[in-house]
Amino acid sequence: MSKKILIALLIILSSINVNAQSIMTNAKYAVITDTTSNIDLLNKNADEQMPPASMSKLMTVYMIFDRIKSGVLSLDEGFRVSDRAWKVGGAKTGGSTMFLKPQSKVSIGDLLRGVIIQSGNDACIVLAEGVAGTEEEFVRLMNEKAAELGLKNSHFTNVTGLPDKNHYMSARDLAILASHIINDFPELYTIYQETEFTHNKIRQENRNPLLYIRSLKGVADGLKTGHTEVSGYGLVGSAKINDRRIVMVINGLNSNRARSKEAETLINWGLKEFENRTLYKRGDRVTSLPVWLGDVKEVSATVDKNLVVTLPKMKRKDTKIEVVYESPLKAPIKKGDKIGRIIVTNPVFDKQTQEADLLAGEDILKQGYRGKFKAVLKYFLKQLREKI
Structure with a gap:
């Protein structure tokens, strides 16, 4: 039988800060996520499918990063530029190149910078053809990987993000993908911080406005802009202060300037108005749970990962902590x-929950026959008294 017990109702102090919980955005789609707690600080149509434009190049880059990490590719290895890559993504197209x-x-290193810094469509196609032979085959691999990563509202038809009704992502999927890039490839992720790149004697600057905002200097460190007539102006951005990182996705804005202003406002809000509180560290004892027919009556329940809650600064709220387990534990x-699960309910953000496994903190042996007999007899007598 599944049993749920309330372990704690934590009061996180103090005075009221009414601005911390609400902010308006002109973006059609938006999400801001704290990557430690996985709590959404802002959600506006975050799970709706949308045209991602060049922001979907994050998936193209992920595929290459993954192969570099596994040793299949290296940054120094070179790919040849096909006539198709030049025709579809080159200078004469008028698109990003x-x-x-x-x-x-x-080299793959230069091609990656061509995608990340210059948003080059030609570089995307060269990478795809170099890995899979054709862009179509590479796109098939992208869709497979997207499913593995849990991108539930994404489907790719090209590697560039050029408009196609069947090429879409959600703001949440972009945030998830960005977090994977940051966490899975920390050394390669630093390319996103580079502000310029020169190839073929042509110097281009990184289009991410967050890298040039004075208030975010040394704080913002990626990721990717996007724009087409269909999608409007969008940005996937990330910033970190100390051990706290947020990822922001906005899309559907009407100008480059609006995108820059909105991104600065939202990133600063997400960083300055909230803080993380560690409830439990990995291995901490949460509670003790009753054991049936054991050499002791209880077992320590320890948490299998850090549990962190994100809340507005200077806000008094109750954080509910519950434990769910199958009773009796034998x-x-x-x-x-x-031996169970711990569920933390955030009181601010639409009651979003965080969960973790609970693990036994020590070995529990079976009782001997005499002890078993006493325990069974006691149990049945209890059941009998309850029926009378």
């Missing part, structure tokens, strides 16, 4: 066995 020369051989139990 790295200005690659047809049939030239370019001996024997080995240290490290999963």
Whole structure:
């Protein structure tokens, strides 16, 4: 039988700060997520499918980063620029380009910078063809990887983000993907901080406005802009202060200036108005749970990961902590066995919850026959008294 018990109702102090919980945005789609607690600080149509424009190049980059990390590719390895890559993504198209020369051989390191800094469509196609032979095959692999990463509202038809009714992502999926890039490839992620890149004697600056905002200097460190007539102006951005990082996605704004202003406002709001409180560190004892037919009556329940809650600064709120487990827990139990779940309910953000497994803190042996007999007899006598 599943049993739920209330472990704590924590009061997180202090005076009221009414501005921390609400902020308006002109973006059609928006999400801001604290990457430690996975709490959404802002959600506006975050799970709706939308045209992502060049922001979907994050998926193209993820695929290459993944192969570099596994040793399949290296930054120094070169791919040749096909005539198709030049025609579809090159200078004559009028779109974002790295200005690659047809049939030239370019290192993967330079091609990545061509995508990340210059948003080059030609560089995206060269990388795709170099890995999979054709863009179409690479796109198939992108969709497979997206499913693995849990991107529930995404589907790709190209590697560039050029408009297609069947090419879409949600703001939340972009935030999830950005978090994977940051966490899975910390060394390669630093490319997103570079503010310029020169190839073929043509210097281009990084289009991410967060990298040039004075108030965010040394705080904002990525990721990618996007714009088409269909999508409007969008940005996936990330910033970090000390150990706290947020990821922001906005899309559907009407100008480059509006995008920059909105991004600065939202990033500063997300960083300055909230803070993280650690409720439990990995291995901490949460409570003790009753054991049936064990050599002791209870087992320590320890949390398998850090549990952090994000709340507005200077806000008094109750954080509810519950434990769910199958009762009774039967001996024997080995240290490290999963014995339940802990559920933390955030009182501010639409009651969003965080969960973690609870593990046995020690070995629990079975009782001997005499002890078992006494325990069973006691149990049945209790049941009998309850029926009378």
